[in-house]
Amino acid sequence: xxxxxxxxxxxxxxxxxxxxxxxxxxxLINHFPTGKTLHxxxxxxxxxxHPDALAVHGITDEFLKDKPKFADVVNEIRDFFEGARWxxxxxxxxxxxxxxxxxxxxxxxxxxxxxxxxxSLARRKHPMGPNSLDALCRxxxxxxxxxxxxxxxxxxxxxxxxxxxxxxxR
Numbered sequence: 001x002x003x004x005x006x007x008x009x010x011x012x013x014x015x016x017x018x019x020x021x022x023x024x025x026x027x028l029i030n031h032f033p034t035g036k037t038l039h040x041x042x043x044x045x046x047x048x049x050h051p052d053a054l055a056v057h058g059i060t061d062e063f064l065k066d067k068p069k070f071a072d073v074v075n076e077i078r079d080f081f082e083g084a085r086w087x088x089x090x091x092x093x094x095x096x097x098x099x100x101x102x103x104x105x106x107x108x109x110x111x112x113x114x115x116x117x118x119x120s121l122a123r124r125k126h127p128m129g130p131n132s133l134d135a136l137c138r139x140x141x142x143x144x145x146x147x148x149x150x151x152x153x154x155x156x157x158x159x160x161x162x163x164x165x166x167x168x169x170r
Contacts, residue, residue: 015096024153091117
């Protein structure tokens with residue numbers, strides 16, 4: 001079974017208005033990392049990074065000004081995810097943004113049955129929480145001390161370790 005553990009960073013919280021500015025993904029086959037990754041920074045075009053989002057991920061408008069548009073990298077994203085389950089922590093958020101970006105380009109949305117939400121999985125497994133990515137790293141003994149800001153690839157790497165532990169470990 002092929003899965004892509006992924007995360008996005010965005011200009012804000014509203015998928016209909018805000019844009020994806022970073023996507024990171026880690027390929028797993030039968031729950032083992034293959035070493036294949038995807039990591040892209042993306043221009044939000046005419047959308048500015050909201051100060052609250054900037055505080056979370058630290059990605060500035062200046063940094064993004066020369067990055068490719070989503071339309072320029074959409075085929076690379078789709079190729080990387082082709083035939084895989086999409087796995088994200090709070091997948092509703094990330095998929096809302098991915099599907100909004102796809103809609104802007106006239107691309108069909110990702111079907112919900114192709115998506116696994118690790119937050120939902122964590123809430124079922126640990127109903128008393130907390131179930132943030134940081135809390136799950138602590139729970140499973142995964143070192144995230146190098147994580148000072150959110151980053152799509154780093155968060156995907158941490159989530160891959162958490163996910164493997166949540167489903168029974170190696």
